[in-house]
Amino acid sequence: xxxxxxxxxxxxxxxxxxxxxxxxxxxxxxxxMAASSQHFRNWWQTRQSYGPLGLTNKWLARQxxxxxxxxxxxxxxxxQVVLTADPSTTTQQAAVAAAAAALPNFxxxxxxxxxxxxxxxxxxxxxxxxxxxxxxxxxxAAALAPHYGSxxxxxxxxxxxxxxxxxxxxxxxxxxxxxTTDQYxxxxxxxxxxxxxxxxxxxxxxxxPNRAHEWSCVALRTNSLPHPDLLFATxxxxxxxSRDDRDCLSDLAEVRKKVLALRYNK
Numbered sequence: 001x002x003x004x005x006x007x008x009x010x011x012x013x014x015x016x017x018x019x020x021x022x023x024x025x026x027x028x029x030x031x032x033m034a035a036s037s038q039h040f041r042n043w044w045q046t047r048q049s050y051g052p053l054g055l056t057n058k059w060l061a062r063q064x065x066x067x068x069x070x071x072x073x074x075x076x077x078x079x080q081v082v083l084t085a086d087p088s089t090t091t092q093q094a095a096v097a098a099a100a101a102a103l104p105n106f107x108x109x110x111x112x113x114x115x116x117x118x119x120x121x122x123x124x125x126x127x128x129x130x131x132x133x134x135x136x137x138x139x140x141a142a143a144l145a146p147h148y149g150s151x152x153x154x155x156x157x158x159x160x161x162x163x164x165x166x167x168x169x170x171x172x173x174x175x176x177x178x179x180t181t182d183q184y185x186x187x188x189x190x191x192x193x194x195x196x197x198x199x200x201x202x203x204x205x206x207x208x209p210n211r212a213h214e215w216s217c218v219a220l221r222t223n224s225l226p227h228p229d230l231l232f233a234t235x236x237x238x239x240x241x242s243r244d245d246r247d248c249l250s251d252l253a254e255v256r257k258k259v260l261a262l263r264y265n266k
Contacts, residue, residue, distance in 0.1 A: 007181040010129035034085035035111040068097035078127035127151035161237040175253035
C-alpha cells in the first residue's frame with residue numbers, strides 16, 4: 001500500500017472500504033451466533049480453518065485481532081480490547097489472556113450488543129490504518145511517531161480532519177484532502193524530487209521554500225493563525241471544536257491552491 005493510502009483510507013472512513021464492510025458484516029453475524037449458541041461454539045475445536053469460523057478468524061487477523069489462549073476470544077493491542085463470543089469467559093480469564101498479549105490495560109467486550117461490537121471492529125480498523133502510516137518511510141511519520149504513537153492519541157483529531165474534507169469551500173476540498181493525507185508537495189520538495197537544485201520561494205524570495213516555510217509565508221498566508229501543535233503543523237489535523245484550527249486549515253488550502261496555480265500556470 002502506498003504510504004499516503006493509509007491516511008486516505010483512514011479519513012475516507014470505514015464505509016468507503018468495501019473489504020472492511022463485507023468482512024465486518026460476516027464477522028458480526030458469526031460472533032453473535034457463537035454468543036447465543038453452545039452448538040455453534042463447539043465448532044471451535046474442529047472448524048477453525050474453514051467455514052464461517054475460518055473466514056472470521058482470517059478476517060479478524062487481517063484487522064489486527066490476535067488469538068488468545070481462550071476459545072472464541074481475541075485481543076487487539078492497538079485499541080486495548082479483549083473480545084469474546086463465549087459468555088462463560090470471566091473477567092479474570094480475560095485478564096490472563098490480556099497479560100499474555102502484553103495488554104496492561106484492557107476493556108473486555110462480550111459479544112451481545114451489536115452497536116458496541118461494530119464500534120470495536122471499526123476502531124480496530126482505524127488503529128490499523130494509523131499504525132500502517134506510522135510504519136511508512138515518510139518524514140511526516142518519522143516526525144509524529146515519537147509523539148503520537150497510539151491511535152487513542154489522534155482518534156479525535158482524525159475524525160475532525162475527516163469532517164474537514166466537507167466543511168471547506170468546494171474549490172478547497174481537494175487541497176484539504178491532500179494536506180490531511182500527507183500529499184502536500186512544496187516548491188523545495190518538488191525540485192528535490194526532480195533532482196534539481198533549490199530555488200528561492202517564488203512568492204517571497206526565501207531561500208528554502210519547504211512546507212514549513214510555505215505554511216507560514218506572509219506572501220502566501222491570508223491570516224496569521226498559528227499551528228497549535230506538531231500534529232497540525234505536519235498534517236493539518238484540527239482540534240475538535242476549534243474555529244481557529246478550521247480557519248487555519250482553510251488558509252493552508254488556499255496556500256496549496258496558489259502554489260499549484262503557479263506550478264501549472266493556472
